[in-house]
Amino acid sequence: AQSVTQPDIHITVSEGASLELRCNYSYGATPYLFWYVQSPGQGLQLLLKYFSGDTLVQGIKGFEAEFKMSQSSFNLRKPSVHWSDAAEYFCAVGTGGGNKLTFGTGTQLKVEL
């Protein structure tokens, strides 16, 4: 069965600093991978996705993620964090043709001004 691990429950960074959120997955085939963000009181918003092709994918809000098959990882990065990026971030793997999502436990990002 597929699984997703986000080893960091909480991360605090200073505004303007770079960010990397870790995600490791377990799946027996080529995965569909996603990053979502959930702001307080808000629904889930898709940041970016990977299906195939270029392993470095660009998303919204200046985020990018790199798929590394050898490490079963799909880490999310941003070169300069803004205070509005404070939220919870979920990594997910899609099965069933990419449509059934299994989520990681999430990483809560706090941004210090």
Added chain:
Amino acid sequence: SAVISQKPSRDICQRGTSLTIQCQVDSQVTMMFWYRQQPGQSLTLIATANQGSEATYESGFVIDKFPISRPNLTFSTLTVSNMSPEDSSIYLCSVVGGRHEQYFGPGTRLTVT
């Protein structure tokens, strides 16, 4: 992208009662999903609801507890039956758009007392 609305946005219910959550999409979609997010936890898929067929439930979820209707391509309901405090969660519906992108509704925050 799809615009999804859910009703109610939140509710407080007594144990032993049932609540029906509605999910409305602004376009016709084949696949709809229902997720549960327990307090401080990640999202867990409850079931897949395709129009014209019975919902498919994930391990640990049963139809008697979470009956689902999917009468047309823009609407679905999830009922949480015979509620207990352990059912206190956010319930989200989602739909699949183009290229396996999954869009989520704003969620229904349920508190069972």
